[in-house]
Amino acid sequence: MPREDVKSFLRTKYLPHIWCPGCGHGIIMHAVLRAVTELKIPQEKLCISSGIGCSSRMPGYIDACTLHTAHGRSLAFATGVKMANPELTIVNVMGDGDATAIGGNHFIHACRRNIGIAAVIMNNNIYGMTGGQASPTTPEDTFATTALYGAIDPVFDICKLAIGAGATYVARSTVAQPMLCEQLLKKAIEHQKNGFSVVEIVSYCHTQFGRRNKRGKAFDNIKYLRDNSIMKAKADTMSAEELKGKMIIGEFLNINNAGEYTKRYDEVILRAKKA
């Protein structure tokens, strides 16, 4: 059961949530709530934004300023919110399809601008809400309702994508490490003063992905994630052969002096007023 201070962030009137029993997304929501509670962010100054999909239903359950936008567009909405009120702490939650397929352009440009938003990508390798279609992170040779003969599309490495596009804090965890999730989320949310942060949290969808890929029970998935994830420090000592099929977790990038976008825009305002 959540602690009382964490519970105070829940809109209990709207529970139970829509996620399937055993879904990994609840672990992520709990970690987000523990992180914002630990950081003592006032509910009135916290904006939780999201796109469309299972993961994106999270804001509805959180008692803050919450913004459930359109599919893929959450970071573009959140950019407007942050620009209009830079005092707000913004946690923008997305699914893998939401962030890297329909919203891929918004994602890379939010990274590039280095705007103070914490992006949380809840990667369950599938479009869950629409019934299990392949996403840009559905592993090759696995099955989905739109990849009945096995997926052939190579996957995105979300963290590498974020680093390449210019995000200044990038980390990954899986729902099998809830304490690591909380630690990384805290750092990512605090990083807003320095710029754009990305935390990919590998979740699972036993209902839509698992049952077509021999991981039909929730626990099978947690076990799979635990057994196939390796902390970055250890991974750095391993060969490419040894790392095949493994997920590297931990912090990949943390740059504090790149210049956060809303602060840089304040400089534009000063220049314009002088001109």
Added chain:
Amino acid sequence: MSQIKFWQGNKAVAMGALAAGCRFFGGYPITPSTEIMEVMSEKLPELGGKFMQMEDEIAGIAAGIGASIAGEKAMTASSGPGISLKQELLGYAYMAEIPIVVVNVQRGGPSTGLPTKVSQADVMQAKWGTHGDHATIAYAPSSVQECYTTTIKSFNMAERFRQPVLVLSDEIIGHMREKIVIPDSETLEIIDRKKPKVSPADFIPYKADDDGVPPMAAFGDGYRWHVTGLTSDDWGFPTNKTEEIEKKANRIISKVERFREDIIEYKEDFMEDAEIVVVSYGSVSRSALRAIRVLREQGVKVGHFRPITLWPFPERQIAEISKKVKHIIVPELNAGQIVLEVERIACGKCEVHRKSLINGELYKPEEIMTFIKELA
């Protein structure tokens, strides 16, 4: 003190927006509307506002909606394909009831069409472009002066009714330069959105006042609320209950329809004894009015009716006119869009003549004179 300037229509739109209190612009370059964003990029930071050139057209309106939710008056502007891309999030703003002004400087289409040539073919798109039922408010300026005034009115209506409002300019009006009188800012009527009067604990975000419009908090001002594009109840949370769905669907239409007579604007010239009336708007109305002036000197009983609001359409006024005159001519730079409304409203009480020009050019006054003379 009022000031006299010599401005381009697109500049007048941008300056009107700033006068209305717009402090956020999100957009993407596209001809023939780009000058609006260029002016905003210069002027907004001078006023402490924010200008953002976004990664695409969708992001331009998305950021505008986000800024509006955080309390700023916001605008985006585009043309042709860009307006098509914005349709989804226009729907979001109708559903979530977020004020925003969207300017469409019309060019030829479909698709990439005619980027540098004029068109009026987005009139029905303005009304029905996004999926789902909603009530549209759209202004069609016909001068640089009106680019300024209708943009201010668009902000006022967006704020009053908590929804998107469209400025349907066109390539001729947007790129034309002419005299404009900038009124003293103290004489302008500026409407701001209603703020909640209750404490955050008692705030029901989508509970409407008697006018059908709920007061709007801003993210960060102490109220906690949920915004969604899903059909929602008074609390702003998704609902599947038929009575709540119907209530929301009806309210977002009726909040505008009930006040259509407050919104509708039009201009009549030479209408007193007219037997033939030209109904035209935007750039075409300039040619039409010229043609009518010349023919009046020759004794032809012809008048001009110009809708300034295309949506809501001035139905009652057209119905009255159709009872009094023999002919209504509707020249448009499209294959026949507003004429459908005129035909529906006139309903056989007079003859309605559809005139279409779809070659990228503007009607010349002589061409409209010919239409009139054929009937006089």
